[in-house]
Amino acid sequence: MARASTTSDAFNAVAEPRRREILIYLAGAERPVGAIVAALGLEQPSVSKHLRVLRDVGLVRMRCQGRQKLYRTNSEAIRPLHEWAGMFERYWLHQLNRVKELAEATVRQGPADLNFPNQNLKEKNT
Amino acid sequence: MARASTTSDAFNAVAEPRRREILIYLAGAERPVGAIVAALGLEQPSVSKHLRVLRDVGLVRMRCQGRQKLYRTNSEAIRPLHEWAGMFERYWLHQLNRVKELAEATVRQGPADLNFPNQNLKEKNT
DNA sequence: ACATTACATTCCCATATAGGAATATGTCAA
DNA sequence: TTGACATATTCCTATATGGGAATGTAATGT
Numbered sequence: 022m023a024r025a026s027t028t029s030d031a032f033n034a035v036a037e038p039r040r041r042e043i044l045i046y047l048a049g050a051e052r053p054v055g056a057i058v059a060a061l062g063l064e065q066p067s068v069s070k071h072l073r074v075l076r077d078v079g080l081v082r083m084r085c086q087g088r089q090k091l092y093r094t095n096s097e098a099i100r101p102l103h104e105w106a107g108m109f110e111r112y113w114l115h116q117l118n119r120v121k122e123l124a125e126a127t128v129r130q131g132p133a134d135l136n137f138p139n140q141n142l143k144e145k146n147t
Numbered sequence: 148m149a150r151a152s153t154t155s156d157a158f159n160a161v162a163e164p165r166r167r168e169i170l171i172y173l174a175g176a177e178r179p180v181g182a183i184v185a186a187l188g189l190e191q192p193s194v195s196k197h198l199r200v201l202r203d204v205g206l207v208r209m210r211c212q213g214r215q216k217l218y219r220t221n222s223e224a225i226r227p228l229h230e231w232a233g234m235f236e237r238y239w240l241h242q243l244n245r246v247k248e249l250a251e252a253t254v255r256q257g258p259a260d261l262n263f264p265n266q267n268l269k270e271k272n273t
Numbered sequence: 274a275c276a277t278t279a280c281a282t283t284c285c286c287a288t289a290t291a292g293g294a295a296t297a298t299g300t301c302a303a
Numbered sequence: 304t305t306g307a308c309a310t311a312t313t314c315c316t317a318t319a320t321g322g323g324a325a326t327g328t329a330a331t332g333t
Binding site: 024025027032033035036037038041044045048049094095096097099100102103105106107108109110112113115116 | 150151153158159161162163164167170171174175220221222223225226228229231232233234235236238239242
């Protein structure tokens with residue numbers, strides 16, 4: 022099997038850096054395609070294709086106004102990403118505490134020998 | 148050009164659903180590969196390959212213990228995702244307020260005609 | 274030394290891009 | 304109608320998968 026489609030979910034859609042830029046650009050206000058092209062310096066067909074992906078997963082909304090189409094970010098669709106990543110918050114807070122405690126312990130004991138920095142470890146880390 | 152490599156950054160790495168599952172499973176404690184295989188019901192080579200991707204972008208750490216290799220999630224590496232998605236928080240809060248205000252206004256006015264739900268809109272939405 | 278356990282890597286392949294170029298579609302203006 | 308403007312879509316192609324199967328490799332037990 023190949024990689025999942027970019028339109029399969031928000032995670033796949035935002036994997037592309039340009040699509041993330043577009044989402045940020047369209048977060049505050051709706052803009053016509055031409056404005057995105059000008060602001061991000063991309064080719065117009067490229068922007069249209071990215072917008073198509075973003076629409077398919079609900080990350081942007083579109084409205085027609087005369088001959089232009091106004092896009093804006095649907096921030097609600099980004100919440101699942103935020104919440105998924107947020108599940109790990111308690112763990113990175115723990116890691117920060119451990120680093121802090123280690124630093125304080127090191128100050129009390131004096132610095133470790135930098136030539137053998139792993140002398141106190143039983144297993145090698147990666 | 149093709150899609151960016153899954154190892155190009157954390158965004159691309161977590162686009163794969165199985166890799167997200169692995170990260171959650173390895174968030175609380177380090178586990179040998181066999182435990183992941185058993186817990187998630189994937190083929191062992193598949194798990195090894197996913198772990199390789201996750202390691203390349205720093206989303207997991209590995210430690211050798213005898214013949215097994217213990218992996219754990221490096222939650223710190225998920226923070227950038229959380230923070231990127233967090234940039235949109237103020238916008239989805241605004242959207243929620245607008246929906247709430249609209250609902251309250253609707254209650255005051257009575258419900259709109261469901262057969263012509265767009266009768267008050269000048270442009271068509273998508 | 275040999276078999277076993279625990280992982281990692283390689284090979285093969287169907288599939289899905291993302292970008293560039295060219296073209297199609299839809300809207301407004303004269 | 305004709306032309307200009309704003310977007311969208313199609314075609315083409317190099318590239319990167321992810322899964323399955325098979326194989327490689329390192330560590331341990333006997």
